[in-house]
Amino acid sequence: MKKYYLSKIICLLLLVGVHFSCTSDLDFNQVNDLKLEPVYELNFSYFNVPATAFVASDGTNYQWAYDDEEFDVFRDKYINSYLQRADFYFEITNTIARAFSLNIVLLDANNNMLTTIIMDVPAYSGTANTISQTEIFQNARLELLKSTRKMRFMVAMKPGAVLDENSPGNLILRSSATVYMDIQ
Amino acid sequence: MRKGFLFLLLVVVANCFSQNKQVLYNMTSVPQSLMLNPGADFKYKFYFGVPLLSGTSFKVGSTGFSMYDLFANDGVDFNQKLRKVVYATNRDDHGALNEQIEIFNGGVKLGDWLEDKGYLSFGLYQEFDFWSYMPKDLAILALDGNRNYIGKSFDLSDLSVKAETVSVLHIGYHKNIADNLIIGARGKIYFSGFNATSTHNSGYILTRNANTTMYEQIVNSNLTLNTSGISKYIDEDYNGDVATDVRKQLLFGSDMGLGFDLGFTYYPKKNTQITASILDVGFVSHSKDVENFTYKGYYKYEGINPGFTGSDDPDGVYGDFQDAVKLDTLYNKYTTWRPIKLNASYKYSYGISSEEDCNCYAGEKKYKNSVGAQFFMMSTPRTPITALTGFYQRNVSDKLQLKATYTLDSYSYTNIGLGMSATLGKFNLYFMGDNLLGYQDVSKAKSLSFQFGFNFIFADSNEPPY
Numbered sequence: 272m273k274k275y276y277l278s279k280i281i282c283l284l285l286l287v288g289v290h291f292s293c294t295s296d297l298d299f300n301q302v303n304d305l306k307l308e309p310v311y312e313l314n315f316s317y318f319n320v321p322a323t324a325f326v327a328s329d330g331t332n333y334q335w336a337y338d339d340e341e342f343d344v345f346r347d348k349y350i351n352s353y354l355q356r357a358d359f360y361f362e363i364t365n366t367i368a369r370a371f372s373l374n375i376v377l378l379d380a381n382n383n384m385l386t387t388i389i390m391d392v393p394a395y396s397g398t399a400n401t402i403s404q405t406e407i408f409q410n411a412r413l414e415l416l417k418s419t420r421k422m423r424f425m426v427a428m429k430p431g432a433v434l435d436e437n438s439p440g441n442l443i444l445r446s447s448a449t450v451y452m453d454i455q
Numbered sequence: 456m457r458k459g460f461l462f463l464l465l466v467v468v469a470n471c472f473s474q475n476k477q478v479l480y481n482m483t484s485v486p487q488s489l490m491l492n493p494g495a496d497f498k499y500k501f502y503f504g505v506p507l508l509s510g511t512s513f514k515v516g517s518t519g520f521s522m523y524d525l526f527a528n529d530g531v532d533f534n535q536k537l538r539k540v541v542y543a544t545n546r547d548d549h550g551a552l553n554e555q556i557e558i559f560n561g562g563v564k565l566g567d568w569l570e571d572k573g574y575l576s577f578g579l580y581q582e583f584d585f586w587s588y589m590p591k592d593l594a595i596l597a598l599d600g601n602r603n604y605i606g607k608s609f610d611l612s613d614l615s616v617k618a619e620t621v622s623v624l625h626i627g628y629h630k631n632i633a634d635n636l637i638i639g640a641r642g643k644i645y646f647s648g649f650n651a652t653s654t655h656n657s658g659y660i661l662t663r664n665a666n667t668t669m670y671e672q673i674v675n676s677n678l679t680l681n682t683s684g685i686s687k688y689i690d691e692d693y694n695g696d697v698a699t700d701v702r703k704q705l706l707f708g709s710d711m712g713l714g715f716d717l718g719f720t721y722y723p724k725k726n727t728q729i730t731a732s733i734l735d736v737g738f739v740s741h742s743k744d745v746e747n748f749t750y751k752g753y754y755k756y757e758g759i760n761p762g763f764t765g766s767d768d769p770d771g772v773y774g775d776f777q778d779a780v781k782l783d784t785l786y787n788k789y790t791t792w793r794p795i796k797l798n799a800s801y802k803y804s805y806g807i808s809s810e811e812d813c814n815c816y817a818g819e820k821k822y823k824n825s826v827g828a829q830f831f832m833m834s835t836p837r838t839p840i841t842a843l844t845g846f847y848q849r850n851v852s853d854k855l856q857l858k859a860t861y862t863l864d865s866y867s868y869t870n871i872g873l874g875m876s877a878t879l880g881k882f883n884l885y886f887m888g889d890n891l892l893g894y895q896d897v898s899k900a901k902s903l904s905f906q907f908g909f910n911f912i913f914a915d916s917n918e919p920p921y
């Protein structure tokens with residue numbers, strides 16, 4: 272009698288286990304669909320040049336200044352393959368009484384020119400003087416960016432009144448990059 | 456990078472546990488109750504388990520999401536589901552997995568039938584443990600980037616994960632030191648087969664608006680992954696037989712550690728019982744085949760900034776970054792602590808068994824019913840987790856005990872467990888499971904566990920053996 276009771280309970284437990292446990296349809300292969308599409312905001316470039324930087328020791332004016340910067344991020348093959356699009360946002364504030372042209376030249380490993388970003392900056396005339404510009408690198412132009420190993424920043428002063436060591440003002444560049452990645 | 460993320464994801468998905476065995480705890484017709492309280496009131500002349508089948512337990516659990524949330528075959532894009540899970544969870548949500556298999560176990564009463572010199576128990580079991588918190592900030596950074604989070608500091612300490620296999624050789628002793636008090640202790644030697652621990656991470660990734668450069672951007676990373684026993688498998692030149700090597704290493708890993716369990720059972724009255732135990736107070740010292748991977752450093756990224764002075768950084772900012780925040784491999788030994796478990800219970804019994812209408816039996820009276828409460832706590836890399844259980848236990852007969860539990864813990868509020876211990880002659884078998892409602896649809900359950908085992912028990916008796 273007791274044994275019968277026991278086996279009844281065991282059977283019941285097993286039956287409950289077998290009949291009432293089930294699982295919804297799961298598909299673990301979905302992991303293969305994993306696709307990361309993060310968008311990163313990064314600093315791109317910054318400078319702050321006072322008007323006096325264009326004045327030589329003998330009082331004459333430099334008509335232009337340039338600086339080459341290494342650009343090594345695309346040496347990384349992963350970053351190179353993940354990048355889908357890059358937007359560069361530039362914001363230039365000029366408080367110098369001269370107009371400028373800012374050129375950023377993208378150069379490859381052999382110093383060949385790939386593309387140029389050109390920004391015209393009007394002279395300061397007493398009112399707020401900030402211009403902004405967005406450059407989008409996508410498709411064919413993105414490939415040029417990916418080949419870039421060096422960036423040449425060129426500031427050319429446009430004709431106007433001569434600057435001296437007491438000339439006020441600064442030429443300020445702030446810029447950021449919005450980087451669209453696709454990792455899969 | 457994608458592989459790394461996938462690994463992280465799988466680790467999180469595959470995880471869950473708490474090692475709470477609320478059904479088995481204090482079920483003293485089963486020898487394995489001694490593994491949860493070395494001072495359990497379990498009396499025997501001797502017992503031994505069926506090798507490899509004496510005690511198996513498995514527990515998986517996750518807070519915040521279930522397998523169904525991620526892998527339902529419902530036509531919804533996987534990335535959408537993943538994003539939903541990531542945003543629905545918080546950094547303290549976790550997944551855990553624990554599995555234990557007894558290789559052998561046994562016990563014997565010391566002294567003859569007249570004198571009680573205590574009870575010895577011993578054995579070897581193999582355990583696998585996995586624990587991971589939701590690396591929420593890192594997941595957001597990988598899924599969505601920082602564009603919508605200017606001003607937020609992404610916390611790298613969100614990454615907290617550990618996995619290990621240990622074999623545990625143990626010997627325990629318990630004794631009635633008074634009529635109503637049993638105390639017990641168990642010493643343990645741990646053999647660590649594999650260990651990977653990354654629980655002491657700190658640092659942040661920050662982007663916020665600034666006055667000069669567009670953003671103030673800082674990477675401050677202090678990440679460490681300690682591993683032992685896995686270096687040869689991740690070596691590119693490895694061409695051994697993984698299955699054979701792993702099996703060998705699982706049983707007796709070369710790193711060792713020590714630990715102990717303590718516990719007691721106390722009867723303030725005949726029908727009232729209080730028990731408590733502390734388990735796995737111990738450490739493993741990892742010194743052989745150790746590799747530590749670190750990613751440490753501080754870098755403030757300001758961009759590509761021309762100075763127009765003719766003096767330039769020849770490396771470029773990316774090179775500077777890689778020099779500042781470095782990936783290193785070290786070979787320093789380290790120590791890991793076992794997760795400490797605390798159990799306590801209060802039990803009130805009532806109803807004398809009708810089978811014993813003849814009161815000629817001199818021993819303690821067996822009660823038919825018991826109700827009570829249990830408390831469980833376990834240390835984790837962050838705040839300990841706790842669980843509270845109410846239970847009802849029924850001695851259907853000398854041969855059959857049933858226990859039902861209701862548990863409140865961080866995994867669920869609807870955790871109902873059932874356990875059964877049956878004795879056929881000298882043969883004892885037990886089955887236990889919890890979160891039974893979860894079995895309606897396993898894929899949606901956030902936690903599941905079961906234990907079973909087969910043992911031969913030769914009962915203690917106060918009569919001479921011949």
